[in-house]
Amino acid sequence: MDLVQDYADAVETMLDHLEHGTTDQAPDVMRVPARSYTDPDQWSREMDRIFMRLPLMLALSIELPNPGDYKAMDVMGKPVLITRTKDGKAHAMLNVCTHRGAHVVNDGKGHCSRFSCIYHGWTFNNDGSLLGVADRAKFGDIDKVAHGLTKLPCEEVAGMIFVVLTPGHPIDVRGFLGGMVAELEHCDFANWHFHGAKEIFGANWKVAYDGYLEGYHFAAAHANTVATRSPSNVMTFEAFGPHLRIGFPQHKLPQLRQVPRDDWAAHENDGYDFVRTLFPNVSIFVAPEMCQIAQLLPGPTPDKNRTILNYLSRKPPATDQEQVDLDTITQFFRDVVNDEDYLLGLSVQRGLESGALKHVVFGRNEPGNQYFHRWIDYYLSDDPALMPPRFG
Ligand code: FES
Numbered sequence: 001m002d003l004v005q006d007y008a009d010a011v012e013t014m015l016d017h018l019e020h021g022t023t024d025q026a027p028d029v030m031r032v033p034a035r036s037y038t039d040p041d042q043w044s045r046e047m048d049r050i051f052m053r054l055p056l057m058l059a060l061s062i063e064l065p066n067p068g069d070y071k072a073m074d075v076m077g078k079p080v081l082i083t084r085t086k087d088g089k090a091h092a093m094l095n096v097c098t099h100r101g102a103h104v105v106n107d108g109k110g111h112c113s114r115f116s117c118i119y120h121g122w123t124f125n126n127d128g129s130l131l132g133v134a135d136r137a138k139f140g141d142i143d144k145v146a147h148g149l150t151k152l153p154c155e156e157v158a159g160m161i162f163v164v165l166t167p168g169h170p171i172d173v174r175g176f177l178g179g180m181v182a183e184l185e186h187c188d189f190a191n192w193h194f195h196g197a198k199e200i201f202g203a204n205w206k207v208a209y210d211g212y213l214e215g216y217h218f219a220a221a222h223a224n225t226v227a228t229r230s231p232s233n234v235m236t237f238e239a240f241g242p243h244l245r246i247g248f249p250q251h252k253l254p255q256l257r258q259v260p261r262d263d264w265a266a267h268e269n270d271g272y273d274f275v276r277t278l279f280p281n282v283s284i285f286v287a288p289e290m291c292q293i294a295q296l297l298p299g300p301t302p303d304k305n306r307t308i309l310n311y312l313s314r315k316p317p318a319t320d321q322e323q324v325d326l327d328t329i330t331q332f333f334r335d336v337v338n339d340e341d342y343l344l345g346l347s348v349q350r351g352l353e354s355g356a357l358k359h360v361v362f363g364r365n366e367p368g369n370q371y372f373h374r375w376i377d378y379y380l381s382d383d384p385a386l387m388p389p390r391f392g
């Protein structure tokens with residue numbers, strides 16, 4: 001795929017939409033049952049069939065740049081340990097000691113090539129193999145090979161580490177991402193600087209995710225922030241399987257008419273923006289000064305999600321002032337998402353739980369949301385006939 005031409009085509013469409021007061025549209029409006037956001041049975045099926053089976057982006061490569069680096073985290077109640085071994089390879093395993101179940105390392109990031117369990121001190125290599133049983137002579141004989149940490153399928157692609165939460169499940173991240181791989185490689189995340197992460201808490205994961213998939217809400221919900229940069233309700237959509245690249249023109253986009261078409265691709269964030277989403281739970285916004293990668297983690301109950309907002313900068317801050325500037329802009333982004341999207345999402349959740357609505361309705365101008373919900377239906381049914389048709 002020629003991204004330069006592809007992006008220029010998207011810009012041409014955005015310009016056209018601005019000039020004609022239009023936006024990309026789905027063929028019809030679409031209704032989704034309101035209980036889809038509240039029903040515990042549906043939520044359990046989403047966890048089993050989507051979150052336990054699909055590759056989830058759990059870490060950025062630059063969070064674990066060197067052999068010996070690790071990241072331990074809770075993922076929807078599962079303790080996950082991601083490591084990088086001395087051959088440079090990323091691994092994932094459950095952070096659960098095979099003696100009696102303690103974490104072998106506390107949540108967080110660090111550097112060590114072996115882990116000593118926090119309970120009785122069994123030691124494990126960072127590839128998960130059991131190295132030593134504390135006071136083995138008194139403990140008795142066990143098969144060390146059979147007592148390694150439980151491995152999780154893991155692949156590193158385009159600066160991101162993907163993990164399937166079910167041991168032994170097949171993994172094919174490139175196959176799953178399809179054309180989105182080229183988008184991610186274009187973003188070049190392996191060569192950014194990891195600035196830090198902030199956690200926020202919100203409503204049902206789909207209520208939260210819906211908010212990343214349309215710009216229909218900019219004028220009403222983001223009047224003094226996003227809407228000052230980008231007009232409401234003007235979007236383009238490109239789909240790569242269930243993953244999306246959503247284009248948002250900025251008010252100043254018509255100025256790009258003065259720039260050669262072949263240069264438009266280099267003007268991302270300078271005239272227009274893209275939000276790239278990785279089904280089921282990642283939303284990426286790249287800006288020149290920083291990048292925000294949101295990871296939505298459902299739970300602990302159907303009405304809640306925890307979102308990790310990861311912030312990257314092109315280069316490490318070189319001065320105290322650059323550090324302050326980066327802290328300020330990332331806090332601003334966090335506040336917009338938390339105060340303007342997630343707080344609103346909590347009220348949406350209460351509305352949906354009130355029983356007032358049988359359905360929510362997605363307009364023709366919200367094709368990204370329609371597509372997202374069709375893919376959820378597809379994964380919950382496992383019926384190939386429900387696979388959404390390509391659009392974009
Ligand atoms: S639980 Fe890990 S050493 Fe006992």
Ligand SMILES: [Fe+2]
Nearest residue numbers: 211217222341
């Ligand atoms: Fe928003």
